[in-house]
Amino acid sequence: MSYRTAPARRAAAAVAVVAVVALSAAACGGTTKKSSSDSDSASAGSGTKASASADPNAPIKKGLTIAYLPKQVNNPYFTISDNGGKKAVEALGEKYKEVGTSSGTDTAGQVSYVNTLTQQQVSAIAVSAQDPGALCTALNQARKNGVKVVTYDSDTNTNCRDAFVSQASAEDLGRTEVQLMAKQINNKGQIAILSAAQTATNQNTWIDFMKDELKKPEYKDIQLVKVAYGNDDAQASFQQTQGLLQQYPNLKGIISPTTVGIKAAAQYLSGSKYKGKVQLTGLGTPNDMRAYVNNGTVQSFELWDPAKLGALAGYTAVALASGQITGAEGETFTAGDMGTFTIGKDSVIVLGKPTVFDKANIGQFNF
């Protein structure tokens, strides 16, 4: 018998959710980190996963609701990814919805959306986490109430979700961004990173790999002088770029692993004396960056197709909610016309390799 068909358990669940809402509201007053309570709720969450067993031949359940909770709703990157998710979810005959905050640093807002979605008893939540730990208690409470949790784009802690749909290998992304930059500055000079939120799991993972790549002997003449944070806010990212150039007049390049950051940095450089002199690479959408590639501000940058990332998150959520997969390593499932995917270590599903865009190929992409 499931949680949803037993009225008594449903009532108990509702009480539990209310308790969590109260708890998280208190915790979020002063801090976004709630690591002390993570471990309790995490064990409850992983218990849920361990007790289930996958049936790869189970039919897709009907009447599911898949809710997307991106880092930020007004970020064009998430508009593309979640529209990809909508198409995939609706093509399977299920219901899609999207909720979220307009700031990329509103972790309390993300927590309260998770709690609301739990109360609404959606079938699954696809979430891009602004902060790895802040959502844990709420996500595990959702899982205890039968809601499947898929992170996409930016992960939470591994014990607070059923699976993570990753855009590409994090290691590849971090290392290739350094390689692109090194080539553009002939392996020499000061560089800076313009990131998103200071807590963002995805950017922080990539930055760690960038730092590791920079330890290689071929980069001995490159110095990383600063990591700045523009919070996925266009104006803040623009100002951070300006600040970097003021603070480091000899800066040779900026790596911005965020679509909002790279666009704002390109806008600043393009209108300044640094255009074509200070190099810029990172992760951007071809539509945002086309003008800056064509006017010589930017040589090359990379990204995956966000629509495919959103679609894969949707297929994963439906497969989880239908019992075809539980998130265990080695399980496989079909993601519509995207083919078959296998779940890897730590319940990670990798979309594929990113594309490097430059003047020669950018005209072929429209997203």
Ligand code: RAM
């Ligand atoms: C921004 C967000 C997102 C990231 C992309 C590259 O839109 O920070 O999480 O994956 O950039």
